[in-house]
Amino acid sequence: xxxxxxxxxxxxxxxxxxxxxxxxxxxxxxxxxxxxxxxxxxxxxxxxxxxxxxxxxxxxxxxxxxxxxxxxxxxxxxxxxxxxxxxxxxxxxxxxxxxxxxxxxxxxxxxxxxxxxxxxxxxxxxxxxxxxxxxxxxxxxxxxxxxxxxxxxxxxxxxxxxxxxxxxxxxxxxxxxxxxxxxxxxxxxxxxxxxxxxxxxxxxxxxxxxxxxxxxxxxxxxxxxxxxxxxxxxxxxxxxxxxxxxxxxxxxxxxxxxxxxxxxxxxxxxxxxx
Numbered sequence: 001x002x003x004x005x006x007x008x009x010x011x012x013x014x015x016x017x018x019x020x021x022x023x024x025x026x027x028x029x030x031x032x033x034x035x036x037x038x039x040x041x042x043x044x045x046x047x048x049x050x051x052x053x054x055x056x057x058x059x060x061x062x063x064x065x066x067x068x069x070x071x072x073x074x075x076x077x078x079x080x081x082x083x084x085x086x087x088x089x090x091x092x093x094x095x096x097x098x099x100x101x102x103x104x105x106x107x108x109x110x111x112x113x114x115x116x117x118x119x120x121x122x123x124x125x126x127x128x129x130x131x132x133x134x135x136x137x138x139x140x141x142x143x144x145x146x147x148x149x150x151x152x153x154x155x156x157x158x159x160x161x162x163x164x165x166x167x168x169x170x171x172x173x174x175x176x177x178x179x180x181x182x183x184x185x186x187x188x189x190x191x192x193x194x195x196x197x198x199x200x201x202x203x204x205x206x207x208x209x210x211x212x213x214x215x216x217x218x219x220x221x222x223x224x225x226x227x228x229x230x231x232x233x234x235x236x237x238x239x240x241x242x243x244x245x246x247x248x249x250x251x252x253x254x255x256x257x258x259x260x261x262x263x264x265x266x267x268x269x270x271x272x273x274x
Contacts, residue, residue: 009259011257011258011259012238012256012257012258012269012270012271013271013273014238014239014256014257014271015239017048017051017079017080018051018079019051020217021216021217021239021241022238022239022240022241022256023051023052023220023241023242024049024050024051024052024241024242024243024244024249024252024253024256025051025052025053025054025083025220025241025242025243025244026050026052026053026054026243026244026245026246026248026249027054027056027224027243027244027245027246028053028054028055028056028059028071028246029055029056029059029060029063030055030056030057030059031056031245032247034071034246035067035071036067036070036071036074039053039071039074039075040074042246042249043074043075043077043078043080046249046250046253047078047079047080049249049252049253049256050075050078050080050249051080051081052075052080052081052082052083052114053071053075053080053081053082053083053246054082054083054084054085054116054243055082055083055084055085055087056085057085057087058085058087058090059085060084060087060110061087065110068110068111069110069111072110072111072112073111076111081113081114081142082111082112082113082114083112083113083114083115083116083144084107084112084114084115084116085116085118086116086117086118086120086146087118088100088103088115088116088117088118088132089118089119089120089121089122091103092122092124093121093122100132100135101135104135104136104139104141105139107141108139108140108141112141113141113142114141114142114143114144114186115136115141115142115143115144116144116145116146116189117129117132117133117136117143117144117145117146118145118146118189118191119145119146119147120146120148120150120151120191120193123151126176126179129145129176129179129180130179130180130183133145133180133183133184133185134183134184137184142186143180143184143185143186144185144186144187144188144189144220145176145177145180145185145188145189146188146189146190146191147173147176147177147180147188147189147190147191148168148173148190148191148192148193148194148195149167149168149169149170149172149173149191149194149195149203149206150165150167150168150191150193150194150195150198151165151166151167151168167194170205170206170209170210173190173206173210174209174210174213174214177210177214177218177219178213178214181214181218187217187218187219187220187241188214188218188219188220189219189220189222189243190207190210190219190220190221190222191222192221192222192223192224192225192228194206195207196223196225196228196231197222197225197228202231204231204235207221207232207235211236216236216239216240216241217241219241220241220242220243221240221241221242221243222243223242223243223244224243224244224245224248226248226251229242229244229248229252229255230255230261230262230264230265233255233256233265233269234264234265234268234269237269237271238255238256238257238258238269238270238271239256239271255269256269257269258270258271
């Protein structure tokens with residue numbers, strides 16, 4: 001990284017990339033269009049703090065192949081991995097049996113590093129999820145299952161609809177996560193819906209159980225709401241792994257660095273690196 005401005009002012013020290021804790025994955029194209037010029041501006045200014053770029057909603061399937069490759073190559077230039085997001089749900093629900101292997105192969109050809117294996121909208125047997133992890137790993141890519149307690153999560157489904165679906169026991173999530181990690185999953189994405197999103201009261205007990213059983217490094221929490229990522233940092237420190245929208249990277253990193261915050265966190269977020 002080039003020397004930052006105001007280098008004489010202390011900020012929280014963190015691991016350099018590629019790091020194993022304090023990861024920030026940002027959402028790429030979905031709520032707004034993202035091309036190479038847009039992503040270049042983002043990475044030229046904040047690239048040191050972006051560990052991964054995740055497409056959402058299958059947005060890459062609407063884009064020219066060479067533009068997808070261009071974005072992926074640009075992320076790699078700044079030492080950031082690229083994730084497919086959870087579009088494999090669509091492939092499983094609407095494709096043929098051969099389409100899964102073709103999807104994995106195309107992702108590799110386009111320069112993706114990681115395939116997210118989401119199951120929020122679908123019911124998938126645990127053994128089948130393990131088989132997907134092994135298929136992704138055998139192709140030389142990283143696998144990140146996305147697990148949550150809310151069935152039907154994803155796509156900004158309304159709170160009332162999700163409440164009608166009900167939630168799973170957190171013990172189910174933890175057991176699934178352990179199986180996935182044993183099968184070679186690189187990290188578990190924790191779906192926010194049912195925990196801190198689309199709920200009347202946050203299920204902070206669920207977060208505590210997940211971290212207690214799996215540890216901080218093994219999981220990444222969806223936290224695309226400033227109040228949510230502030231809560232995670234306030235309670236679990238600057239090195240919790242978080243997924244946020246790309247528009248929030250500056251706000252999040254100011255909080256991780258301990259240089260800004262709200263009344264609740266201003267001047268209180270710190271690290272110790274002997």
